[in-house]
Amino acid sequence: xxxxxxxxxxxxxxxxxxxxxxxxxxxxxxxxxxxxxxxxxxxxxxxxxxxxxxxxxxxxxxxxxxxxxxxxxxxxxxxxxxxxxxxxxxxxxxxxxxxxxxxxxxxxxxxxxxxxxxxxxxxxxxxxxxxxxxxxxxxxxxxxxxxxxxxxxxxxxxxxxxxxxxxxxxxxxxxxxxxxxxxxxxxxxxxxxxxxxxxxxxxxxxxxxxxxxxxxxxxxxxxxxxxxxxxxxxxxxxxxxxxxxxxxxxxxxxxxxxxxxxxxxxxxxxxxxxxxxxxxxxxxxxxxxxxxxxxxxxxxx
Amino acid sequence: xxxxxxxxxxxxxxxxxxxxxxxxxxxxxxxxxxxxxxxxxxxxxxxxxxxxxxxxxxxxxxxxxxxxxxxxxxxxxxxxxxxxxxxxxxxxxxxxxxxxxxxxxxxxxxxxxxxxxxxxxxxxxxxxxxxxxxxxxxxxxxxxxxxxxxxxxxxxxxxxxxxxxxxxxxxxxxxxxxxxxxxxxxxxxxxxxxxxxxxxxxxxxxxxxxxxxxxxxxxxxxxxxxxxxxxxxxxxxxxxxxxxxxxxxxxxxxxxxxxxxxxxxxxxxxxxxxxxxxxxxxxxxxxxxxxxxxxxxxxxxxxxxxxxxxxxxxxxxxxxxxxxxxxxxxxxxxxx
Amino acid sequence: xxxxxxxxxxxxxxxxxxxxxxxxxxxxxxxxxxxxxxxxxxxxxxxxxxxxxxxxxxxxxxxxxxxxxxxxxxxxxxxxxxxxxxxxxxxxxxxxxxxxxxxxxxxxxxxxxxxxxxxxxxxxxxxxxxxxxxxxxxxxxxxxxxxxxxxxxxxxxxxxxxxxxxxxxxxxxxxxxxxxxxxxxxxxxxxxxxxxxxxxxxxxxxxxxxxxxxxxxxxxxxxxxxxxxxxxxxxxxxxxxxxxxxxxxxxxxxxxxxxxxxxxxxxxxxxxxxxxxxxxxxxxxxxxxxxxxxxxxxxxxxxxxxxxxxxxxxxxxxxxxxxxxxxxxxxxxxxxxxxxxxx
Numbered sequence: 001x002x003x004x005x006x007x008x009x010x011x012x013x014x015x016x017x018x019x020x021x022x023x024x025x026x027x028x029x030x031x032x033x034x035x036x037x038x039x040x041x042x043x044x045x046x047x048x049x050x051x052x053x054x055x056x057x058x059x060x061x062x063x064x065x066x067x068x069x070x071x072x073x074x075x076x077x078x079x080x081x082x083x084x085x086x087x088x089x090x091x092x093x094x095x096x097x098x099x100x101x102x103x104x105x106x107x108x109x110x111x112x113x114x115x116x117x118x119x120x121x122x123x124x125x126x127x128x129x130x131x132x133x134x135x136x137x138x139x140x141x142x143x144x145x146x147x148x149x150x151x152x153x154x155x156x157x158x159x160x161x162x163x164x165x166x167x168x169x170x171x172x173x174x175x176x177x178x179x180x181x182x183x184x185x186x187x188x189x190x191x192x193x194x195x196x197x198x199x200x201x202x203x204x205x206x207x208x209x210x211x212x213x214x215x216x217x218x219x220x221x222x223x224x225x226x227x228x229x230x231x232x233x234x235x236x237x238x239x240x241x242x243x244x245x246x247x248x249x250x251x252x253x254x255x256x257x258x259x260x261x262x263x264x265x266x267x268x269x270x271x272x273x274x275x276x277x278x279x280x281x282x283x284x285x286x287x288x289x290x291x292x293x294x295x296x297x298x299x300x301x
Numbered sequence: 302x303x304x305x306x307x308x309x310x311x312x313x314x315x316x317x318x319x320x321x322x323x324x325x326x327x328x329x330x331x332x333x334x335x336x337x338x339x340x341x342x343x344x345x346x347x348x349x350x351x352x353x354x355x356x357x358x359x360x361x362x363x364x365x366x367x368x369x370x371x372x373x374x375x376x377x378x379x380x381x382x383x384x385x386x387x388x389x390x391x392x393x394x395x396x397x398x399x400x401x402x403x404x405x406x407x408x409x410x411x412x413x414x415x416x417x418x419x420x421x422x423x424x425x426x427x428x429x430x431x432x433x434x435x436x437x438x439x440x441x442x443x444x445x446x447x448x449x450x451x452x453x454x455x456x457x458x459x460x461x462x463x464x465x466x467x468x469x470x471x472x473x474x475x476x477x478x479x480x481x482x483x484x485x486x487x488x489x490x491x492x493x494x495x496x497x498x499x500x501x502x503x504x505x506x507x508x509x510x511x512x513x514x515x516x517x518x519x520x521x522x523x524x525x526x527x528x529x530x531x532x533x534x535x536x537x538x539x540x541x542x543x544x545x546x547x548x549x550x551x552x553x554x555x556x557x558x559x560x561x562x563x564x565x566x567x568x569x570x571x572x573x574x575x576x577x578x579x580x581x582x583x584x585x586x587x588x589x590x591x592x593x594x595x596x597x598x599x600x601x602x603x604x605x606x607x608x609x610x611x612x613x614x615x616x617x618x619x620x621x622x623x624x625x626x627x628x629x630x631x632x633x634x635x636x637x
Numbered sequence: 638x639x640x641x642x643x644x645x646x647x648x649x650x651x652x653x654x655x656x657x658x659x660x661x662x663x664x665x666x667x668x669x670x671x672x673x674x675x676x677x678x679x680x681x682x683x684x685x686x687x688x689x690x691x692x693x694x695x696x697x698x699x700x701x702x703x704x705x706x707x708x709x710x711x712x713x714x715x716x717x718x719x720x721x722x723x724x725x726x727x728x729x730x731x732x733x734x735x736x737x738x739x740x741x742x743x744x745x746x747x748x749x750x751x752x753x754x755x756x757x758x759x760x761x762x763x764x765x766x767x768x769x770x771x772x773x774x775x776x777x778x779x780x781x782x783x784x785x786x787x788x789x790x791x792x793x794x795x796x797x798x799x800x801x802x803x804x805x806x807x808x809x810x811x812x813x814x815x816x817x818x819x820x821x822x823x824x825x826x827x828x829x830x831x832x833x834x835x836x837x838x839x840x841x842x843x844x845x846x847x848x849x850x851x852x853x854x855x856x857x858x859x860x861x862x863x864x865x866x867x868x869x870x871x872x873x874x875x876x877x878x879x880x881x882x883x884x885x886x887x888x889x890x891x892x893x894x895x896x897x898x899x900x901x902x903x904x905x906x907x908x909x910x911x912x913x914x915x916x917x918x919x920x921x922x923x924x925x926x927x928x929x930x931x932x933x934x935x936x937x938x939x940x941x942x943x944x945x946x947x948x949x950x951x952x953x954x955x956x957x958x959x960x961x962x963x964x965x966x967x968x969x970x971x972x973x974x975x976x977x978x979x980x
Contacts, residue, residue: 019754019755019799019801192745192746192747192751193750193751193752195711195751196812196815197753197764199711199743200738200742200764200765200815200819201734201738201739201769202768211753214755215754348834348836349834455923469924470697499696499697500861500905501696501901501920502696503905504907508917528835529906529908529909532907532908532909532910533907534907567835567836568909570836570838570839571835571909572838572842572865572868572869573864573867573868573909573910574864574868574888574891574892576868577867577868577888580843581842581843581868582839583837583839583840583843587804
């Protein structure tokens with residue numbers, strides 16, 4: 001219609017409806033996304049309260065129960081619901097404790113990477129010039145490396161361990177949010193309210209942190225939640241290859257690897273941890289899709 | 302107005318177009334009557350929310366869900382447009398009635414060249430084209446070059462192969478007019494053709510429309526918010542507010558002696574050189590929301606001449622020869 | 638002259654230029670290709686007196702917005718000098734410039750893009766107070782913002798709302814409040830009403846004139862709408878392709894334009910007061926690309942009066958009396974492209 005504006009007041013709108021709240025409400029209205037978010041939340045709860053939830057000690061071996069089938073199959077027991085692995089450890093308990101690893105690593109990597117990515121992206125996008133050139137080249141180089149092989153190489157150099165895994169994954173992960181932030185910053189810095197802040201005498205730091213950042217957080221959050229799923233799979237892959245957390249700590253990827261030798265006679269050793277990975281990653285993906293839809297400004301036009 | 306004779310090209314009676322939104326039913330056009338005679342230029346003036354664009358979008362049959370035409374009769378050249386099948390309507394749209402939009406960049410297909418878009422229209426509506434493939438293609442190309450030349454695009458032959466974004470705003474508007482006129486329509490509806498343009502380009506575009514109108518005997522509806530444009534180019538003017546027509550009549554009469562308080566307010570609030578040093582008197586307040594409007598004069602809350610007797614539904618009143626206004630304080634006067 | 642502005646200019650612009658250089662790739666540099674340069678503003682000089690409204694008109698691409706921003710150093714000028722109240726603004730270091738920004742402000746055209754969507758009105762309007770330490774306590778800041786918000790016609794209840802909850806006209810008022818809260822002396826108004834409905838335009842124009850009177854402001858009013866400029870301004874400058882081609886008291890320039898470009902502009906403006914066709918000066922050709930401006934007088938490619946000297950030599954600005962001046966080689970021949978038609 002006309003380019004000139006409609007001057008109809010919207011007094012009916014809630015007095016303090018910030019954009020964030022409106023987006024949250026929109027997300028809550030998406031039942032599939034909300035359900036998935038609840039699933040993720042349940043996984044998180046399970047991880048936090050693992051000692052209370054798990055029926056057995058995940059490291060307790062019992063050679064009498066070696067490769068015991070799940071409860072509903074002949075030879076199974078209800079107290080060992082999903083069966084036992086090659087060392088007689090309860091698979092269910094190991095899955096519950098394994099959630100800690102996956103979720104902790106996933107969250108830690110994404111949080112550290114996003115922080116680094118935001119700082120680098122803001123600097124590159126707002127300050128341009130040589131800062132941008134240097135950061136962009138570094139990003140391009142890192143993007144050229146295949147993720148898993150790079151991580152394997154780093155782990156081989158640094159040795160196993162929780163911190164090392166996080167570092168090996170953050171090493172490259174930060175470029176993803178950095179690119180998003182840089183792109184959004186480049187676009188936002190041309191907007192008039194940024195120019196207005198400059199005209200009022202705001203410093204570069206103020207503009208980056210208080211004008212630009214709040215307006216670009218939405219896509220960054222969405223990307224970060226999606227990346228969490230990737231990171232969890234990467235961690236599982238590393239563990240599968242034996243480069244992740246070491247035994248006896250339970251990690252889903254390692255559990256899948258352990259069960260490979262017995263896949264024909266004791267399929268449950270690999271399958272249930274695999275399903276756990278699948279469920280968590282799927283839930284995260286669906287929830288983050290919902291987040292993306294809810295936080296996309298065009299969706300609300 | 303209900304002058305129904307051979308002279309009338311477009312006759313709209315009691316048009317009501319609504320939009321079903323979650324917040325309620327928005328009545329964008331409420332009981333609008335329009336009459337456009339052959340060869341005349343009607344100016345339609347209104348601000349946002351006046352319903353001016355939706356009115357003619359309804360005439361063109363372009364209103365989609367959640368909008369719908371709730372009531373009214375639309376007669377074009379004697380035919381009831383609402384009774385037509387979509388196919389019949391498509392045959393008329395673009396050929397007998399053509400419409401140009403305000404934003405040429407989004408109205409033109411960015412993925413097709415200008416030549417391709419002109420060819421589309423000619424292919425669909427021009428019956429004089431030869432039938433053989435090569436002859437037809439050449440005829441279309443010749444007609445396209447002719448049309449671009451007519452609207453003042455320099456070196457039309459080469460520019461046929463260019464894309465809309467390669468043209469300036471003024472030229473894109475002219476291309477839209479070329480596309481609209483390619484099939485020699487009887488009625489051209491120009492929706493805000495000059496709003497985004499510089500004043501000299503604006504003058505060029507309007508002159509172009511006038512020249513072509515004179516040449517083809519075409520009727521034009523010029524939708525705009527600029528009273529100056531209307532003053533210079535239109536024979537009659539229709540002022541709309543909040544989905545209704547509030548005043549209409551010959552342009553010179555309406556502008557020199559407005560009858561409806563809204564028209565008076567608009568004219569009194571336009572800043573211009575001749576008013577230097579005087580206060581302009583802006584109309585206070587804002588256009589009301591078009592949902593659940595009370596049954597009274599819609600301009601009541603902003604009107605300087607309001608009274609208790611305005612709190613009821615008001616029809617168009619006779620305000621002089623060929624003039625009407627939707628205000629109970631109007632008295633018809635003899636023509637000057 | 639209207640009103641009583643002081644005689645020494647509050648703002649003085651001398652030889653201001655702003656050019657943009659295109660990036661050349663290494664290959665182009667090696668091949669010796671010249672850099673593309675767009676001269677957005679070219680050697681502009683004028684002065685604005687305290688209490689005056691200086692209008693700046695021109696069509697798209699003439700550089701008026703760039704000029705307004707260059708004066709405030711939002712785009713750094715590539716040449717020339719801007720003097721405000723005796724201080725050379727163009728030579729100021731960052732700290733000095735920040736202090737100057739309290740006194741020189743800007744109102745933007747787009748009411749939708751000029752407000753941070755994630756901040757409340759109180760935060761947006763209060764930003765200058767925070768940046769310049771103008772309020773000692775949060776309570777004081779709130780009082781000041783409440784006062785200024787009411788001054789522009791909004792309510793204190795609006796302070797805690799977000800921009801998207803307001804209409805265009807209201808948002809523009811918020812932008813005006815933000816520009817005024819530090820009590821500046823000079824404001825660049827960059828097309829402040831162009832994006833608004835006609836009746837709202839009138840409201841905002843009335844608001845701007847009232848505020849100017851109450852707060853003793855000086856405006857540089859940029860617009861493509863000649864009628865608005867004609868109503869508001871005391872003096873006006875006409876820009877074409879980065880240069881000022883004519884300037885002077887507004888009545889003189891708009892009623893008796895001496896430069897052919899101004900004459901063609903004035904003939905194209907549709908006037909409500911005079912229904913019916915008027916004679917229009919038709920310019921030949923299209924606007925030249927700013928990448929390759931014409932030599933000599935930049936207007937010569939479209940000017941019906943162009944002669945040889947116009948094609949080779951750039952004209953100087955010459956006075957025609959009463960503070961009115963124009964840059965045209967044929968100025969003194971007193972030609973007019975406008976023909977008066979019987980009313």
